[in-house]
Amino acid sequence: MPEHDTGGTLGTPAQEVGGFLRRRSEQVAQRWADEPLFRTVFTVSRDEAVEAGKAIVDALAHVADTQRVEDPDAAGFTGVREQLARMGAARSRAGLSATQVSAELAALLPPVENLLVADLDGQEPERVRECTTALSVLMGTLRLVAMQTALSEVQALTDRQRLQLLEVATPVIKLWDGIVAVPLIGTLDSARSQVVMETLLEAVVDQHARFAILDITGVPTVDSLVAQHLMKTVAAARLMGAECVVSGIRPAIAQTMVHLGLDLGTVKTRASLADALGYCLHELGANIVNAAPDGAGRR
Amino acid sequence: MSEGFSRPVAGHVPVLRLGDVLLVTLQGDLYDSMAHQLQQDLSETISRSRVTGVVIDISGVEMVDSFLGRVLAEIAAQTELLAARTVVAGMRPAVAITLVELGLTLPGLRTALTTEAAMELLAQPIVPSRAGGVREESP
Amino acid sequence: MHTDAGVEARLPIRSDMDLVWVRQHVRQAAARLGFGLVDQTKLVTAASELARNTLVHGGGGLMEASHVADGGTDGLRLTFSDTGPGIPDLDRALSDGYTSGGGLGMGLGGSRRLVHDFVVESVPGSGTTVRVTSWVSRPPRPREEA
Numbered sequence A: 001m002p003e004h005d006t007g008g009t010l011g012t013p014a015q016e017v018g019g020f021l022r023r024r025s026e027q028v029a030q031r032w033a034d035e036p037l038f039r040t041v042f043t044v045s046r047d048e049a050v051e052a053g054k055a056i057v058d059a060l061a062h063v064a065d066t067q068r069v070e071d072p073d074a075a076g077f078t079g080v081r082e083q084l085a086r087m088g089a090a091r092s093r094a095g096l097s098a099t100q101v102s103a104e105l106a107a108l109l110p111p112v113e114n115l116l117v118a119d120l121d122g123q124e125p126e127r128v129r130e131c132t133t134a135l136s137v138l139m140g141t142l143r144l145v146a147m148q149t150a151l152s153e154v155q156a157l158t159d160r161q162r163l164q165l166l167e168v169a170t171p172v173i174k175l176w177d178g179i180v181a182v183p184l185i186g187t188l189d190s191a192r193s194q195v196v197m198e199t200l201l202e203a204v205v206d207q208h209a210r211f212a213i214l215d216i217t218g219v220p221t222v223d224s225l226v227a228q229h230l231m232k233t234v235a236a237a238r239l240m241g242a243e244c245v246v247s248g249i250r251p252a253i254a255q256t257m258v259h260l261g262l263d264l265g266t267v268k269t270r271a272s273l274a275d276a277l278g279y280c281l282h283e284l285g286a287n288i289v290n291a292a293p294d295g296a297g298r299r
Numbered sequence B: 001m002s003e004g005f006s007r008p009v010a011g012h013v014p015v016l017r018l019g020d021v022l023l024v025t026l027q028g029d030l031y032d033s034m035a036h037q038l039q040q041d042l043s044e045t046i047s048r049s050r051v052t053g054v055v056i057d058i059s060g061v062e063m064v065d066s067f068l069g070r071v072l073a074e075i076a077a078q079t080e081l082l083a084a085r086t087v088v089a090g091m092r093p094a095v096a097i098t099l100v101e102l103g104l105t106l107p108g109l110r111t112a113l114t115t116e117a118a119m120e121l122l123a124q125p126i127v128p129s130r131a132g133g134v135r136e137e138s139p
Numbered sequence C: 001m002h003t004d005a006g007v008e009a010r011l012p013i014r015s016d017m018d019l020v021w022v023r024q025h026v027r028q029a030a031a032r033l034g035f036g037l038v039d040q041t042k043l044v045t046a047a048s049e050l051a052r053n054t055l056v057h058g059g060g061g062l063m064e065a066s067h068v069a070d071g072g073t074d075g076l077r078l079t080f081s082d083t084g085p086g087i088p089d090l091d092r093a094l095s096d097g098y099t100s101g102g103g104l105g106m107g108l109g110g111s112r113r114l115v116h117d118f119v120v121e122s123v124p125g126s127g128t129t130v131r132v133t134s135w136v137s138r139p140p141r142p143r144e145e146a
Helices: A013-023 A025-033 A036-041 A047-065 A075-093 A097-107 A109-119 A125-168 A190-206 A224-240 A250-258 A273-283 B032-049 B066-081 B093-102 B113-124 C016-033 C037-056 C091-095 C105-116
Strands: A173-176 A177-184 A209-219 A243-247 A268-270 B015-018 B021-025 B051-058 B085-089 B110-112 C002-013 C061-070 C073-082 C117-123 C127-135
Touching: A013 A025, A013 A047, A013 A109, A013 A125, A025 A036, A025 A047, A025 A109, A036 A047, A036 A075, A036 A097, A036 B015, A047 A075, A047 A125, A075 A097, A097 A125, A109 A125, A125 A224, A173 A273, A177 A190, A177 A273, A177 B066, A190 A209, A190 B093, A209 A224, A209 A273, A224 A243, A224 B093, A224 B110, A243 A273, A243 B110, A268 A273, B015 B032, B021 B032, B021 B113, B032 B066, B032 C016, B051 B066, B051 B113, B066 B085, B066 B093, B085 B113, B093 C037, B093 C105, B110 B113, C002 C016, C002 C037, C016 C037, C016 C061, C037 C061, C037 C073, C037 C105, C037 C127, C061 C127, C091 C105, C091 C117, C105 C117, C105 C127
Parallel strands: A177 A209, A209 A243, A243 A268, B021 B051, B051 B085, B085 B110
Antiparallel strands: A173 A177, B015 B021, C002 C061, C061 C073, C073 C127, C117 C127
16 A cells, blocks of 8 residues: 555546545545435434444545445445445435435545646646546446445345245144144245244144144145155155155146156145144044034034 | 364263163263164163163254164164163154154154153053154054 | 355375364364254264264275355365276276275265265275365255256
């Protein structure tokens, strides 16, 4: 990192911009504090907004010193990424679209540019033009960094939500003493099957369940991968000392499975969740009988 | 290098006799040689004492690899030959998932959720066993 | 985008006692990196299988453990190497049921299913190196089936 003396006007345009930013850091930050982006994110006090602005100006100066004004991966940006992400996230939460946030970031350029031009008063017009170009490239890169950071935040959020959804979508229900069930709804991919398997087996331990029912009535398709996962779950449950019953294989799915040559092999299956429950209760020694021949409860 | 690691206990795995049943509790990480020793100890004890069942509690075991899996399967097969039954109890979910992924479903092994459930299972007369026991043939 | 943080531990594999150290080391390293319980167990089991292969078939050797990173994801890389006779037919050795050492024949093929990345290099006559890597699960996405 090249050393710079604060009053210096030597070196490349980028270095000159760096020196300027360092010198005018306070003024730039003061002006930014009045821009919508800072005003709306840092609501506690104006000082807070100025502080945040200064941090970004320092980062920009550092990047300019290293002459990498067009490089979003420049080391100087590292320190402010988190802050930029927080600002971007705050604006998104306030309901702004990415384009609007980007426009707000773009609005940070004019105040700095005016300051720079004022600072360079008296210099060659060519030099002034070069310096303002370097500055606007630098600010463009800042915008890129901010958007990049915001996007990766969004990605992280999506990932978290995905995970939460996986957990929410896998409720384990205790049907009876010693019998737990998971009604599966929606497509079973490999990630979800993994979560289902773990959740169900944990429930088997927690509930002392000798029986676990996997109800796939709500699963639209069963391919070989899903069938394989079902069989793995059944096998793992058996190793733990529980029996796993798969219920709700709809006729269409049964047909596909036969077509695909999928064999659930030794997996115990029942047509409906009710049948599966009946089977488990019977195995536990409790039998369900109809009170009257035409009584309710006929399936 | 070894500080902070729980040192596995060397020597024999204790075998407890409860009426007609031998109770073995495996805990932590076992040396291969200890598992072999247990296998030997068990068959000697069974042939000497005419027990009818063996319960191996593995609820304290954090990992079963193909070696330990094979030892368990062999113990079960051996006790069968000596007219006794072996039940492996308390396998943790993570261990079970891993064994299945490894490709070891140990189909001949009797299993139970807990030692109590294993005892109950052994108390039942020898018929095609129920849930938690040997897999039934589906009709 | 992989960065290799260098080898953090070297454990000899010369006896069944060393297998215990290998398992405990891998368990602790995986827990430190934030692996979930099931993934820890898978990794420890794979390490146990591979270390036993190194001991039984390779006549002993070495495990090296290192922390790796790919983008924002941490991983644990384990390298098992021996200077034994090597594996003459890798494809066959990787298939289930193949055994030359009296196990259940799940060692190599089985442990491959327990990790995310699996590389085996073997030169008949001069030794075998197996390198496995598992990543701390980001929100699960189907990676193996891709």
